[in-house]
Amino acid sequence: MANVPEDLHYSKDHEWVRVDGDQAIIGITDYAQNSLGDVVYVELPKAGDEFAANEPFGSVESVKAVSEVFTPIAGAVVQINESLADEPEIVNSDPYGQGWMIRLKMANPGEVDSLLTAAEYEDFTKAESE
Amino acid sequence: MVDFGGWDMPVQYPAGTIEEHLRTRTHAGLFDVSHMGEIDVRGPDAIAFVNRLTSNDVRKLIDGQAQYTALTTPEGTIIDDLLVYRLAADHLLLVVNAGTTDKDWEWIKSHHSGESVELNNISSDYCQIALQGPDAESILQTLTDVPLAEIKYYHFTPGSVDGVQGIVSRTGYTGEDGFEVYAPADRAEQLWNKILDAGKTGTPTGVLPCGLAARNTLRLEAGMALYGNDIDETTTLLEANLGWICKLDKGDFIGRDSLARQKEEGVQRKLVGFEVTERGIARDHQDVLIDDECVGQVTSGSPAPFLKKNIGLTYVPVAHANVGQQIQIDVRGKLVGAQLVKTPFYKRAK
Numbered sequence: 247m248a249n250v251p252e253d254l255h256y257s258k259d260h261e262w263v264r265v266d267g268d269q270a271i272i273g274i275t276d277y278a279q280n281s282l283g284d285v286v287y288v289e290l291p292k293a294g295d296e297f298a299a300n301e302p303f304g305s306v307e308s309v310k311a312v313s314e315v316f317t318p319i320a321g322a323v324v325q326i327n328e329s330l331a332d333e334p335e336i337v338n339s340d341p342y343g344q345g346w347m348i349r350l351k352m353a354n355p356g357e358v359d360s361l362l363t364a365a366e367y368e369d370f371t372k373a374e375s376e
Numbered sequence: 377m378v379d380f381g382g383w384d385m386p387v388q389y390p391a392g393t394i395e396e397h398l399r400t401r402t403h404a405g406l407f408d409v410s411h412m413g414e415i416d417v418r419g420p421d422a423i424a425f426v427n428r429l430t431s432n433d434v435r436k437l438i439d440g441q442a443q444y445t446a447l448t449t450p451e452g453t454i455i456d457d458l459l460v461y462r463l464a465a466d467h468l469l470l471v472v473n474a475g476t477t478d479k480d481w482e483w484i485k486s487h488h489s490g491e492s493v494e495l496n497n498i499s500s501d502y503c504q505i506a507l508q509g510p511d512a513e514s515i516l517q518t519l520t521d522v523p524l525a526e527i528k529y530y531h532f533t534p535g536s537v538d539g540v541q542g543i544v545s546r547t548g549y550t551g552e553d554g555f556e557v558y559a560p561a562d563r564a565e566q567l568w569n570k571i572l573d574a575g576k577t578g579t580p581t582g583v584l585p586c587g588l589a590a591r592n593t594l595r596l597e598a599g600m601a602l603y604g605n606d607i608d609e610t611t612t613l614l615e616a617n618l619g620w621i622c623k624l625d626k627g628d629f630i631g632r633d634s635l636a637r638q639k640e641e642g643v644q645r646k647l648v649g650f651e652v653t654e655r656g657i658a659r660d661h662q663d664v665l666i667d668d669e670c671v672g673q674v675t676s677g678s679p680a681p682f683l684k685k686n687i688g689l690t691y692v693p694v695a696h697a698n699v700g701q702q703i704q705i706d707v708r709g710k711l712v713g714a715q716l717v718k719t720p721f722y723k724r725a726k
Contacts, residue, residue, distance in 0.1 A: 283589075284394045286679045287657050305708075307657050309393040309679050310589045312708075331655075 248277035248371060251342055255358045256367035257318035259300075262342060265358055266349075269324060272317055273346040274306065274337065277371045283308040285337040288330040290347060296322045299357060303348060306337065319357040321350030380588060381475030383411040388587040396590035397681040400550055401724075404509035404575050405586040405594075409549075409556070410564055413477030413499040415470040415484060421491035422468045426460060429487055429630055431613055433623040437462040442530045442547055445621050447472075447480060448631030452612040452638060456480050457603055459547065461532060469543075471504075473603045487630070503564035507571055507583070508554030508594075510724075515575040515583060516555055520544065524555070538570045549591065551598025551722055596687065597680045599649060599720030605660060606647060606675040606689050614638050615691065616647045617719075645672070646697040649719035652686035652705065656712035663706040664690045671696070674705060680721060687721050688714075 250256070255263040260278035264271040279285065287307040297303050302314040303323070326348050330336060337345040352358075362370060378387055388396065399405055417426055427434040432445035441462055447455040456476040461469040472480045481497045488495060507516055513524050522535035522544050532545035542559030559567055568585075575583025592602065601607045601616055613622045614635060624636050652658055658677035663670045677688035692703070701716040 283388060284392045286394075287655075289656075307679075309397075309593060309681065310387060312657075312659065 248275065248280060249342070250275070250277075250364045250368045250371075252364045254342070254364065255318070255361035256364065256370075257316065257361055258370060259316045259318070260371075261316060261318055263318055263358055263361060264346075265355075268352055268355055270319060270321065270350045270352050270358065271346050272303075272348050272350065273341055274315060275367070276341050279338050279341045279345070282306060282313060283310065285334045288334045288337060288347065290326040290330065291323050293323050293325060297350075306334075315347065317348070317350065318361055319350065320353040322353070323348050324351050325349040378588070381411060381473070381477075383474060385411065386587040387589045389585045391584050393587070393589040393593065394681045396584050396586040397593050399584040400509045400552060400586060400590065400594055401682045402510070403581050404507060404511040404515055404554075404583040405550070405590065406568070406571055406575065406577075406583050407506040407508065407586050407591055408503075408564065408568060409506050409591075410503040410561065411474035412504050413472040413474060413480065413497070414502045414558070415472060415481060416496040416498050417468040417470065417493055418466060418496075419491070419493035420466050421493050422466050423462075425488065425491040425493045426468055426470070427626065427629060429484060430458075430460065431618075431623065431629060431631065431635070432460070432621040433626040434460055434462075434468070435626070439464055440531055440533055442532055442545060444530075446613055446618065447483060448613065448629070448635070449609060450631055450634060452614070452631040452634035453609045454603070454607045454611060454613060454616070454618075455483055455609060457601065457607060457618075461543070461545070463534075475604060501561055502558050503561045503567070504556055504558050505564065505567050505571065506548055506550075506554065506556045507575075508548045508550040508552045509583075510553060511575070511583070512552070512554040515571065516544075516557075518574045519570055527555075529553075537567060540567060549598075549600060550594040551600070551720065552594075552724055592676075593678055593681055596676050596678055596689070597682055597720070597722035599722075601647070601689070602676055611647070611691070612638055612643070615643050615645055643694055645691045646694050647675070647689055647691050648697050648716050649721055650688050650690060650703060650705075650714045651717045651721070652688075652712060652714045654713040656705070656707045656710065657686045658688040658705040658707065658712070658714065662708075664692065665704040665706065665711065666692065666696050666701070670706075671703075677705070683722055685721075689719075692716070
């Protein structure tokens, strides 16, 4: 069973969002990393890049496949997780912690309320894997 | 699970592609390759018939020996690559790719004219289990009386494994030492489970079941072509660096004249290996550029888990087909540098 922490917001594209003041930290869920398999490469944007909600901000590659990652909310990148360049496998081992991807200055902090709660996301992944 | 030539096949098992790949290089990996097709050719003209349809010289085989070869079109392009097993002077077994089995079968039947042979597509009668890696021999030996050490590379022997009568062949598609066992289809599960047990699966150095993704990365590191990716009916044997299975002096065979002409005139392009030198992973079908000009596409591109590099195969104009040549790969709109290197990328220590 995939791990779905209570205190995060989720998207149907399998990203999570952790709110930190007017900033948001974004990564991919345990369910997503597990479906992808061993992550061997993570492509991230540059600090300063701006994204609209649901826009792809980078990609995650396993041995077999490439998947785009989307930001569920709009904002400007203030920081990226540099350590994923050398250790992309952290996305597998610690998707909600050391495996975070980008930190955004939210354009519209209210936007997170439209995302899925942990319970809703869990139901969503159950339905998807059936 | 994915559809692969009409078969439901696992891309990976729980250990994951990288672990499966590494375990095969260092200990052993087990592959269910029952999807491969088998065509049985019997009769006094078996050798002459297959020799006329394939590029390598079937007459060179002795009983108990296998040969890598190709079914060729009149243009010298490749209908399929396959193994020919000589069971007896009047009995050959052709092992072909899953996705091309029906096409090959039709081609072989339609090119049968005067020869005295009986042809049978026995693909669904056989399972094929491949045990690959440095520990393959010692694991398999616990299940069979066949003296495995005496089987040379690309040789085989009829024999029984765990009481199941079949063929034990020292062949594979990983670049490692190993065996492929052919047996009746209804014994696949028994053989699979017994080999996993014998190989102490679940222990840190035990055999791991491997999926299609590891099969692909292993063969790519070993520089082996994949039919449908690197070779097909638009590529000739000579372009694909398969001149070594192209015996132009053996007598006539389908495609011989075209290949002889191409050999004399020289090929326009050649299949080469490359290594990505910047950040990024080259993938199948991406454009390859030299001096800002698109010269072809990546035919196979992947991370190489053992070499810890990103590698691939592509056709380039023969003038550029030199080790050290710089190329660029269009990775989803971003140009990523790479350079041509020698293949195989990986060669096991003997």
